[in-house]
Amino acid sequence: MKPTRFLFILIAVLLAACSSVVSDGDVTKVVITDGTSEKAFSLSDLEKMSVTESTFNEVTYVGVMLSMLLEEAGFSPADLSAVKASASDGYSVNYDPALFTREDVIVAYATVDGDLTEDDGTFRMVLPGEEGKLNLRFLVELKVIP
Amino acid sequence: MKLKTRELVAVAVFGTLWGLVEISLGTVLKSFRIPLSGAVLAAIGLMVAMIGRTFVPRKGSTLFVGVIAMLLKLFSLGGVILGPMIAIFAEALVAEIVLSLFQKPHRRAFLLTGSLGVLWVLIHPFITNPLLFGRTAFVVWLDLLDSGSRLIGLDTNAAVAILLFLVALHLAIGAAAGWLAWDVGKQLQIRLGKSFSPTSPPISQKKEKTL
Numbered sequence: 001m002k003p004t005r006f007l008f009i010l011i012a013v014l015l016a017a018c019s020s021v022v023s024d025g026d027v028t029k030v031v032i033t034d035g036t037s038e039k040a041f042s043l044s045d046l047e048k049m050s051v052t053e054s055t056f057n058e059v060t061y062v063g064v065m066l067s068m069l070l071e072e073a074g075f076s077p078a079d080l081s082a083v084k085a086s087a088s089d090g091y092s093v094n095y096d097p098a099l100f101t102r103e104d105v106i107v108a109y110a111t112v113d114g115d116l117t118e119d120d121g122t123f124r125m126v127l128p129g130e131e132g133k134l135n136l137r138f139l140v141e142l143k144v145i146p
Numbered sequence: 147m148k149l150k151t152r153e154l155v156a157v158a159v160f161g162t163l164w165g166l167v168e169i170s171l172g173t174v175l176k177s178f179r180i181p182l183s184g185a186v187l188a189a190i191g192l193m194v195a196m197i198g199r200t201f202v203p204r205k206g207s208t209l210f211v212g213v214i215a216m217l218l219k220l221f222s223l224g225g226v227i228l229g230p231m232i233a234i235f236a237e238a239l240v241a242e243i244v245l246s247l248f249q250k251p252h253r254r255a256f257l258l259t260g261s262l263g264v265l266w267v268l269i270h271p272f273i274t275n276p277l278l279f280g281r282t283a284f285v286v287w288l289d290l291l292d293s294g295s296r297l298i299g300l301d302t303n304a305a306v307a308i309l310l311f312l313v314a315l316h317l318a319i320g321a322a323a324g325w326l327a328w329d330v331g332k333q334l335q336i337r338l339g340k341s342f343s344p345t346s347p348p349i350s351q352k353k354e355k356t357l
Contacts, residue, residue, distance in 0.1 A: 004325055007322050007325060011315070011318045014311070014314060081282075081284055082284060082288055084292070096282040133179075
């Protein structure tokens with residue numbers, strides 16, 4: 001077999017091994033887990049907690065501080081190396097301690113003008129001043145990494 | 147290193163080509179969050195640079211091509227360009243080092259250049275993210291595992307398998323780019339009526355004045 005063919009067949013095989021992963025998370029809850037234990041929060045659970053407002057892209061969101069939510073779920077933010085936020089479509093993003101301990105980083109469930117839009121999902125992350133890709137929408141899971 | 151007028155023009159042309167690929171295709175691929183967009187961009191860019199090397203077979207010419215492409219990236223749409231600019235420069239530097247190591251560049255040199263240049267795409271975030279964005283190397287590692295996990299559907303716990311897959315895929319894409327660059331460079335030289343010998347400048351250029 002010619003080396004060229006081998007090379008392109010190899011790439012084709014490697015690419016064929018690729019697949020898209022879509023999780024079927026419950027979009028009405030946000031689950032906080034460390035892989036062994038987990039705690040789920042519904043919209044009404046978050047509404048009962050202390051409210052924080054954060055602005056991203058000129059929209060002011062209403063939600064709960066991420067670090068407070070982690071503590072509520074039984075995880076001390078000071079003991080964590082990273083937090084991975086996952087969306088219902090499989091997209092995920094990792095936050096380092098400098099981000100998830102910030103007081104303006106929130107899990108949003110509404111805006112000051114009303115509900116989140118359909119494009120936001122039930123919950124979304126809001127990190128003022130950070131890149132759009134870090135401001136994940138359709139949040140379904142927060143995985144803590146010690 | 148002194149380049150002749152024709153060589154300078156060739157370096158500028160290939161640098162511009164690489165830069166245009168980064169500006170146009172790069173913006174589209176990143177906007178649509180297409181998987182492996184970094185590897186694809188690096189492969190195409192390095193292909194252009196390696197073809198350029200067959201036109202200007204001098205030490206430093208590939209780095210020059212990369213510097214021009216990097217500067218053109220300044221005109222790119224979108225917010226974050228410093229990271230990609232450093233990536234272009236680093237890929238050109240890797241390519242230059244590898245090509246310079248070979249006394250007589252041949253297909254194997256191009257294969258190695260492409261492979262290592264594209265492999266840089268995996269290493270790049272570990273350097274730029276902590277330096278430019280203050281992110282920890284651990285979080286960059288998690289991002290890498292996540293992207294691999296999304297590609298092949300493996301759980302992120304299979305870190306070694308994901309890493310090996312990503313390395314193999316990047317090396318293969320780079321090798322393919324090197325292979326194609328060698329063939330395209332050869333064909334272009336033949337069509338231009340020049341003898342294909344990347345180790346020495348084409349005969350038609352030897353008597354030109356140096357700048």
